[in-house]
Amino acid sequence: GEDVEQSLFLSVREGDSSVINCTYTDSSSTYLYWYKQEPGAGLQLLTYIFSNMDMKQDQRLTVLLNKKDKHLSLRIADTQTGDSAIYFCAEKEGGYQKVTFGTGTKLQVIP
């Protein structure tokens, strides 16, 4: 079955870049996502990448996809205290409705 893995915790200083990593096992994944969960809230989509892309940039966010290694990363430039949250990597197989989520990485931004 599908498996999506992330490290549980990351701490960075305000103004630095954050890099959150994710590995997945399903080679038939068509969409890969990054969701953000703020305390006490549901998940919100931050960005996504199609499996035929290597990189996607959206303002302070850069997503890198290495299909050979099944590795996805999210880079947040100039990290702010408001970026403190749990970040979930997720993947979806083509033609299926299910989205498989990783364990989430808690990002702590130190002022």
Add this chain to the structure above:
Amino acid sequence: NAGVTQTPKFQVLKTGQSMTLQCAQDMNHNSMYWYRQDPGMGLRLIYYSASEGTTDKGEVPNGYNVSRLNKREFSLRLESAAPSQTSVYFCASSEGAMNTEAFFGQGTRLTVV
């Protein structure tokens, strides 16, 4: 826009009690999902409904039942609650198979004592 609405937000149950978690979406989405979130385990899919009239098991369906009442509503029922079902439950919806985004409700924090 309300998006995805879940009720209740909090619930405490005694072991063996039953309850239904309600979820409704107003985005005319075809697909709806129920996840549970536990510390260190991320989100795990309990059940999903690809379209009105269909439901399928996810990763952790034991102890739960679902009903896709209509296109808007997808409920999750615990027939006999157990302490292992203490969790935060999220309902989500998405447009369909080619959709790129799932929209989540605010969650229901359930404690079974």
